[in-house]
Amino acid sequence: MKITFQHRQDLVHDPQRPADVFKTFPRFFNVKGLVNQDFLLLFGAETASKLLEKWDTSFKPKVIKETKHLTQSTDLCRLLKAAEKLTENDENDWDSDMASLLLLVHLLPPTAGRKRRTKISPSEAVDKMVHFHKSCCSIDEHLQEREGKQPSILAVGRTQSRIDTFYIAVDKQDIPCQATSSLSAFDELFKSHYVLNLSYDESLVHFYSFVQITIFNIDVTLTKESPCVRELRAKILNDSNV
Template identity: 65%
Template sequence: MVKNALLRKSGGQGILEEYKSENTLKHRTRRQLVNILASDMTERHGRIPSRRQKEKYALGIISLFPALKDPFSPKGYVNQDFNLLFGAEKSSKLLNKWDTTFKPKIIKEATQLTQSTDLPRLLKAAERHPETGRKKTKISPTDAADRMVLFHKSCSSIDECLKEREGKQPFILAVGLTRNKIDTYYFAVDKQLIPIHHTSSLSAFDELFKCHYVFNLSYDESLVHLYMFVQTTVFNIDVYSTDESPRVRVLRAKMLNDNV
């Protein structure tokens, strides 16, 4: 199916020839591959293909180009899978728009919140680093941050660190000598580590969010509002069919209003 789609589309033959000679594809060629197949998928299945149809194309990619398969993922690279599910343009929204569109407005909004012992520290961290749910019981900002990112000192055992972590929701494991000098990021799923091939905290969060879709995982209850905000406001996924809280909708309106 994927091979036939490439043979029908302009540029597809070049993709097949590059893989045959190099046993891999350049980053630019991978983006071209995703764009060609996304176009073919919408032509065959309509503007909103089903998840099953998208996953069929993802499986087709790694069947035709096995060297592209990530051994840690049942379907391929996290970003590649997410690209195929939603398109390359949507997949790049967080990395492309965070610093210019969202970060300044979120910091401004946060300065207007009720002050707590956590808030000044979190604001300073957000301003210092350029990259960077509904629950029945309340959780502090610090505890929520710890649910998402776990710091691990590089001189100690990672296995012991994972054993002590409760729950099966994915999280980022940041490994380094200090919290301000992280050498490697992983995301952990059910006590399994998957390396993140980037060195910025923003890229690590980008992949953490995407892995929920690639592995069909639910959001952590204590982080559900954050993830829903990113899902609907940043990536524009299922905006009208997601059961959001009123606070998420209000915050989205503020973030997307140019005069805020």
């Protein structure tokens, strides 16, 4: 797979043949870690490790702190408690890392875009980033019901707080994650956009742009920042711990 890396990149960047990458390289569906490997070949080890190295110590506490300044909806309160590990083992809550990532979606909510004239809520945008799937239910059925080609996390387990397996759901197919934690699964999800040359979901453009520029430091000068991303980025980077 390392030897054929450049051929894969040529396929995903060919506007006539982007879907051919899965037909040519079906190993994506039965070998874990290929997304991580290709991202590493694209950007190198230092960039590839940034999220996993820095989220817990540098970004997560600041995201929690900034979220407390928002109007506290029911969904937001639940996520805050889960992120700070204040819930009493509620089976319907995400773990601390996933909850803190979803807080970032609330800090950078979606706006109306070219394809969608009406603005959707942060909670609706969250559903486009991660979906919990009960392990006793059919994954194929869920994949066929998905709309759009942008990737998302499919977290499979008995309860939301106890996930057994993570997948990247993309174009009605599921790529098994190498990850065994929610933070690592999101790391793979973000990287899949570059490995497969996929655009960000319109509802999550601000969220992903912040992760791209502020955490991974990818194409910082080439990416147009929205005012909300620029403002939050300034607050986060002014923290001496980052």
